[in-house]
Amino acid sequence: xxxxxxxxxxxxxxxxxxxxxxxxxxxxxxxxxxxxxxxxxxxxxxxxxxxxxxxxxxxxxxxxxxxxxxxxxxxxxxxxxxxxxxxxxxxxxxxxxxxxxxxxxxxxxxxxxxxxxxxxxxxxxxxxxxxxxxxxxxxxxxxxxxxxxxxxxxxxxxxxxxxxxxxxxxxxxxxxxxxxxxxxxxxxxxxxxxxxxxxxxxxxxxxxxxxxxxxxxxxxxxxxxxxxxxxxxxxxxxxxxxxxxxxxxxxxxxxxxxxxxxxxxxxxxxxxxxxxxxxxxxxxxxxxxxxxxxxxxxxxxxxxxxxxxxxxxxxxxxxxxxxxxxxxxxx
Numbered sequence: 001x002x003x004x005x006x007x008x009x010x011x012x013x014x015x016x017x018x019x020x021x022x023x024x025x026x027x028x029x030x031x032x033x034x035x036x037x038x039x040x041x042x043x044x045x046x047x048x049x050x051x052x053x054x055x056x057x058x059x060x061x062x063x064x065x066x067x068x069x070x071x072x073x074x075x076x077x078x079x080x081x082x083x084x085x086x087x088x089x090x091x092x093x094x095x096x097x098x099x100x101x102x103x104x105x106x107x108x109x110x111x112x113x114x115x116x117x118x119x120x121x122x123x124x125x126x127x128x129x130x131x132x133x134x135x136x137x138x139x140x141x142x143x144x145x146x147x148x149x150x151x152x153x154x155x156x157x158x159x160x161x162x163x164x165x166x167x168x169x170x171x172x173x174x175x176x177x178x179x180x181x182x183x184x185x186x187x188x189x190x191x192x193x194x195x196x197x198x199x200x201x202x203x204x205x206x207x208x209x210x211x212x213x214x215x216x217x218x219x220x221x222x223x224x225x226x227x228x229x230x231x232x233x234x235x236x237x238x239x240x241x242x243x244x245x246x247x248x249x250x251x252x253x254x255x256x257x258x259x260x261x262x263x264x265x266x267x268x269x270x271x272x273x274x275x276x277x278x279x280x281x282x283x284x285x286x287x288x289x290x291x292x293x294x295x296x297x298x299x300x301x302x303x304x305x306x307x308x309x310x311x312x313x314x315x316x317x318x319x320x321x322x323x324x325x326x327x328x329x330x331x
Contacts, residue, residue: 002027002051003125004086006034006073007058012091016058019118023125034059034073037083053132054125055083058091058114071102078107085135087128091116166241168218169225177240177248181303184252189297193252196259197310198292200228200247200266203322207279208286220286221245224270231262231269248307256294256329263290263325271323287323289314295330306330 003020005028007013013030020028029052031037037055057073070090077083087109092100100111109131110124164176172180181197188195202208202224209217221241228247229239242248249266251259267288275286291314295306309328317326 002029003054003056004029004031004037004052005056005058006031006037007056009058012058015116016056016121019116019121020125022118023122025125034076037077037080052083052086054128055086055088056091056125057088057108058116070099071106074103074108075106085132085139087132087135089124089128166225169222169241171225171229171247172238172240174240174242174248177238177242177250178303180238180250181306184250185297185303185306188252189299192296194255194294194296195306196251196254196256196292196294197306198249198251198259198263198266198290199242199307199310199314200249201289201291201314201318202245203282203287203289204277204280205245208277211277211279220275223273223275224286224288227269227273228266231266248310254294256292256327259292259294260325260327263292263327266290267323267325282321282323289317289322290325291315291317291327292325293328293330301330 003025005013005016005020007016007030017028020026034057055077057070057077059070059073070092074088074090077086077088088107090100090103090108090111091114092103092111093114103111109128112120112124164172164179166173184195187193202220205217205220208220212220225239225241225247228249232239232249236252237254238250240248240250249262251262254262267290270286270288271283273286276284277286278284280287291310291312293306293309293313295301295309297303309330313326313328317324320326
């Protein structure tokens with residue numbers, strides 16, 4: 001372990017050297033001013049030849065820089081990045097005890113009176129080095145914990161990108177919906193079977209959030225996801241959270257009439273929940289509007305065309321007054 005001693009007097013330096021040597025400490029860096037510390041420990045400089053675990057500040061009034069006293073020296077040392085966590089033992093002449101409280105408040109860890117007694121110095125050095133060791137261990141633990149936390153966050157982000165489940169609602173997410181749509185599109189293309197897509201919007205949901213708050217918003221999304229999921233009858237159908245505040249339903253092998261029937265059934269199911277919504281312009285409770293599209297996939301179309309057509313139907317249903325179902329048969 002290394003100790004940095006700031007001592008302007010050659011006589012004080014020799015006395016400290018003997019005392020530290022008797023304690024078995026030989027890794028010592030000697031400087032004659034506080035200013036010299038920052039040339040050694042500043043962020044741009046190379047690391048010192050020894051790892052500094054303790055600073056002993058032993059400067060008389062005549063040794064101090066013209067614009068710096070012991071208190072300012074402590075404040076500067078504890079403010080610098082490289083010396084912030086290094087304990088400081090301040091050597092204080094009896095006639096300068098008035099500075100002690102201010103120096104301790106400025107960051108000094110401990111003090112010894114001058115002239116220095118070897119026993120007092122040994123006790124202070126041992127205590128300060130224990131403190132330094134505890135600080136290093138704590139910082140090391142904090143860094144490891146921070147690294148582990150970052151690793152967990154990264155792992156969670158990776159899981160979210162590959163997970164088929166939406167965290168909030170527990171139903172399928174948009175990624176899984178689009179993967180399922182691509183797969184079912186190819187199947188329908190080969191078999192020439194109809195494929196339908198339903199988009200669901202919660203009516204005046206922005207007003208709902210403003211009135212009832214973000215927690216109620218999330219509770220509402222979870223409640224609706226559970227309600228819609230219970231109404232899904234076929235295992236091949238896919239209900240997903242779509243674009244944050246929307247739901248989407250993929251219906252393989254379902255014609256336009258079948259899709260409209262299911263959509264109307266879902267609309268009535270939500271309507272009968274009678275969840276209060278004083279900000280709605282179509283009812284005194286929560287309602288949904290559904291737009292759907294049905295297609296017989298062809299080589300000239302893309303799966304995204306089905307989503308776009310369902311979006312167009314949803315827009316038309318909203319323009320017609322909300323709380324209704326609108327379907328489009330793609331030609």
